[in-house]
Amino acid sequence: MTADTLTAGGDSAGNALETNYLNTGSGVLSWLFTLDHKRIGVMYLVAITASFLLGGIFALLVRTELWSTGQTIMTADAYNKMFTLHGAVMIFLFIIPGIPAALGNFVLPLMLGAKDVALPRMNLTSFWFWIVGASFALVSIIIGAVDTGWTFYTPYSTTTGTAVISITMGVFILGFSSIFTGLNFIVTIHKMRPEGMTWFKMPLFLWGLYSTAIIQVLATPVLGITLLLLIAERVLGVGIFDPALGGDPVLFQHFFWFYSHPAVYIMILPAMGVISELVSVFSGKHIFGYRFIAWSSIAIALLSFLVWGHHMFTSGQSGITNMIFSALTFSVAIPSAVKVFNWLATMYKGSIRLATPMLYVLSFLFLFAIGGLTGLFLGALSTDIHLHDTYFVVAHFHYVMFGGTVIAFLGGLHYWWPKMFGRMYSERWGQVSALLIFVGFNLTFFTQFVMGSHGMPRRYYNYVEEFTTLHRASTIGSYVLGFGFLIMAIYLIHSLFRGKPAPANPWGSATLEWETTSPPQAHNFDHELLAGDPYDLEALELDPDIDGWVRSDPQSIILSAGGSR
């Protein structure tokens, strides 16, 4: 950073810079080989959005097929592939990298007042690994797809004739991408916090990302070796999972869930971090119970490693094992509930602004509560025997993953959108779309709770007549959901070109990413920052001239030693 770029910098009111990270360097190569965390974050955003679109199309095809009994639009074999691809694409390509790699990459260094993540090359490598992994998955889809379900359970996955190897290879590589992101975040948070930001003055989004990163680095390697073993089983016939050779197919399930259960917390923890930021800002109140929220993230991360067996209650594992896993599963509800109560307490007596991000927060609280509580039904042994492998499970994890993670992702996307692209989106359309998504989602998945409790098995191509009404309601819901996303795509893309220029701090947030211009310059900040309380919203006041918020005392966050630049 040199002095002349600084003179071009925006004023404290945050008027847009002439040069920013989006126009520093042009051409495709300046993006593909950038080390700038913001550009990598944006590339990730584009990539995962494309995956979400793809996975969404698969979902709509699945729902359309289920419009009526028997064949509606595709054969049973095609249907098996559709739900497998929906799951695999959504999980591995979209939701795991979703918040950390796209939003996290963009926001984390900014929140730290830093110029970049600690290991920028590794960050770019992570993105490239994502591309390579996604390519393998695409190859698999093109050469015949897979029909194993996204869990790749043995022995079916070692015997089916579909393209298992290329997609597992893809997931293996995507795992490295995820590990690199997590590793980078751990190092960055440990080593690059600014003056004044102790661990307990970090914004809670960083606690979310940090606990996510712990899971990413500890769990993902186990998935890696599991998939390698699966590939070795198919290619070489090593016999570890083959009962004919004394191997144990259930061992695959243990390995798989040792990763994949923590992985659901890779998905939800950063979402909880997003909610913690948004709920404070849009309630105009300091976050309630900061330390409880921070510690509960770590608690969830650690407990997540101890509950994988609850996916296997019907696998034949011993009764005592089932009881232990069941009890541990219930214990995860405690830190989760701690968070929800603290968010509610933050809203209590706050001056709540129902801006689009806040609508997503409210959606999240409602849907996550349902998703979390129905998890207890499934964690309880007796009810799980009844509900296992039914639509109840499908509905449960969609309430947590979609109602939780995706909704929080959308909230975060709308919250940081002005910072990322320097433009405001249409608030009115934002609200319409948030409402449609909320309604469509509940219509799609609440009906599935009902069907599941009545015994509709998941993944079935056909069903008995009495489920027709509920299936149709669910399918209509999925169309409403899709329509909501269509509107969102239109107004967000529109905002990129026609949106009102965003002020530096449109929401009145006190975290450091709002101290730079929107969009930020290539090196993020003009000066070294001194971090204070990230939820001290009193320090900001609305400046009607710029329609944005400014600090009452701008000097309070500038580190004097470096301020002369």
Added chain:
Amino acid sequence: MGAQHHGDGHDPNLAHHFESADQQYQSAKLGMWVFLMTEILFFGGLFVAYTVYRVNHPEVFVFGAHFLDTALGALNTVVLIFSSFTMAWAVRAAQLKQIKLLKWLIIATMLCAFTFMGVKYVEYGAKWKHGLLWAAKYDHHVEHVEDHGKDSAMHEETPAIEPESAEPAETAEAVAAPVVDPDRSAIGPAAEGPHGLAVPEAVVETEVAPVEPANAKVFFSIYFLMTGLHGIHVLGGIAAMLWLLKCLARGDFDGGHFTRVDMVALYWHVVDLVWIYLFLLLYLID
């Protein structure tokens, strides 16, 4: 604090987003440790697979381990431990800016790595020759069994095809050689007791035919998976050391900038450590 680093003459080894060389070094080091943690967990999956299979089928391991050459395994262990020593010394040399010494130490470490791979090649070659491969490719030619025995004696006259009938021929040397008595295995009384190759005459005379346990082949699956994955990591280490030599030739370490040497050394020590466990768990079962 950070201002002065952005002047013209700042350290070319210091990336722009760090405040100080120490912050950069600490970041690299933490990153490396976290990476090594993922490596341990990566191998961890295989160790769990090993444990599960061994608990369920101990006889397979006792049988299979007889085909591994403990002498070569021990040689490789010594080679790797020595290479860890030269690598640790290399870090010291880099810190003291002894560039010439550093170069030779890296080369010495690489030679050790190549030696390791060479020995591994000999071992794999012998397994290949005798069909002692992973489950699907397993095709155990009993007439060649002796080549794999711990004593490496050659007994070409063994005519049998079935493992059972192969054993008597072997007992001739088993008398002279250090006897491996599977009945005294630490594994304890497995139901289908381990009837390895080097069975004492007495056992043979009582007509308890030493048999290859069912699915002995999976031992070799596990052997090849574990040592193969480890071997890939050794190759990775060799590549990393070549990179160090390139950096060294470019003069990157002249100013006492030893971070890269330190990181490769950490990695190399973990590769070494994993091998020590593999040696214990695969070769020294009996």
